[in-house]
Amino acid sequence: MNMIILWICIGSIILLLLWVIRVYNSLVELRNEVKNAWKQIDVQLKRRHDLIPNLVSVVKGYMQHERDTFEKVTSARSRALSAAGVHEKALAENSLTQALRGLFAVIENYPVLRSNENAMHLQEELTTTENRIAFSRQLYNDLAANLATKIEIFPNNIVASLFSFSKAEYFTADEAERILPSAETGIRMK
């Protein structure tokens, strides 16, 4: 009889260990995925930096009056390239997004550009770039939420605190980004 109890105890300890290993591994995987998703945002931002000069120069010729819109885009881009530190970078990227939105709105105001292939190409590229950045941030937030859940739910939080897993911060929109640009020309954004 004692032997059986012994075997049961050993078996359950082994099962417990296996469970701990499983939870630990899944937490590690999730943490790495979150880190990866964070870096992916940078990939999309860099793509935007590289793409803008070419595209903008193509359309500049058609819109001589909108020179200041183009100026804003170029200066915002150079600021974003030279920014250092996470907070500064985030601010610079947000102002670049706004400048591009202004450019986008301006293109909508020129109906003659609808038939222009290059302008439509630019519009498509701007749309997909902004979408990709948004999606990469969305993926990061979803993964961060997953990680937070996995760390906080009941059996897992024991393992998590044992190995000191921490939650990842969510990516939030800055105040500046919350102001939506108007499509009318001449309205300046702060």
Next chain:
Amino acid sequence: MPLTYIDIEKQKTWRIGVFFLILLFMYFCVTFALFYGVLLFIFPFHFLRSGSLMPGNQIHLLLIFLFSLAIAAMHFWFSASGAVQSVIKNLGALPPDPDDGMHRRLMDLMNEIHVVTGDKRKIECRVIPSLSMNAIAVSDLKGNSAIAITEGLLSRLTRSQTEAVIAHEAYHILSGDCMEATVATSIFGMYAAMIEKLQNLGEDDRRGLHPAFFMFWILLKLSQLLSMFISREREYRADAASVRMTRNPLSLAEALHMISRNWRGAGPIGLGLEMLCIMNPRENMLDESEGFWANLMSTHPPIKKRIDVLLRMVRSSIADLEARENRETKKASSFADSDQHYYAFGPDKQWKGPLPIADLAALPWFSPLTWVSSGPRKVVRRASDDAVFSRIFNERPDLTGGEVMSLKCPICRQFLFGIPYEKTKVNQCRYCGGILVENTKIPRIIARREKEFGERVKSLAKAMVNDNQRRLSIKKLTGADSKAKPHLNCPKCLNTMMRTFYSLAYLVEIDRCGLCNLSWFDKDELEMLQFVIENRITATMPYD
């Protein structure tokens, strides 16, 4: 009814798991019983036939069984591993054309979906040159996967709607639904053919393979049943996942609504591939019903329920959706079917009419100097002075822009210019306005509806269709064509081009080179063809 996509996904995944376990258990019992049953069955059978297989010779039977298992495994591997290629080839799906604006948008959308799914798996995209609206996802054992979208869907949905459809298909691939379906489709077809062949062989049958194949056939039927059982749940779950990815349930609902009202590709999309589509190409009552049997046997859930679930997330309803769509289609211009009839003074000093504007504009001698009047006692004026007619004359196509191509116009012998037309590239002659198009681009151009048609084209189109119908009937009756112009030579290979109508339903005359797959449209004919197809205009006048 769950309100968020996360709830839907969880619920459906759980259900899928339970069904799977139940069926696995049934599957297991049946194969077990079948194995022993078959053993008992073939013993007397083979004993009667040849006597070489002694009853009780278990080891031989086991060896034969293992051998057939190995062969079956090899067949499984070979047929399933190349499944993506064969499905794509069957559909005639082509890689997207980088010159085409819509195809570039498709490639961008695929990249966006890759970003939002964390780039777990490389998914190819292909375009099916069909005017139907549907999307298919396939993946196979080798790890290849592809999403194929029809031209019709690509051209008729907006960017966010297309994105929602692609996200739905991408989720099917990533969750492994597609692999099972593609594998089952490709294997079942092969096995069915094999079984038929074996049955036909008669004396030459390979004894060892018979029972194994029979058993595999049963297993395959069961796995098909399994896929069908959970197929509905999978579609709901994929819809929810699409919303999770794009955060846009309204677009998916609109896309589904539009696809449900259009041709979904029954025909070009062959039998057995229905499970992989976003909406069943073959519309049937089974799909639209609920209940145990329908849940078991149908591959897709009822469309209305799918759309309802999605719209509930945005607190909207199908009635709202349809109201919005009706408002938007009303904005699209309709042919101003003025009942206003006019008289025109012909060169033979006779008044012709009363004719509607379309027919008047098509009269060969009609010019801005022609005298027109709206009635016997009404004012007579030159056509150029009449507001309605002058509009027809004032529209001239914009024949500027474009880059020089290497091909020459068959009529004017001048170099053609590549111009953008409906977001794709066609070659136009600056002198006569004629257009040379590759045949592969024609379905796209027909599907896309962004071009606005001028009044002149509309009038010409109607008149031309009637005129061509008349000529066709005359030709059929008398064998002669009075108005035939000399045949043109293909710009590329210099052979004579065949003169034909685009189709017997749409009588626009074009010249086609079968060797180079090019079509030549005279001035305005491409626009007329688009207009005629979009508005389903066929000949109405009786031929005199």
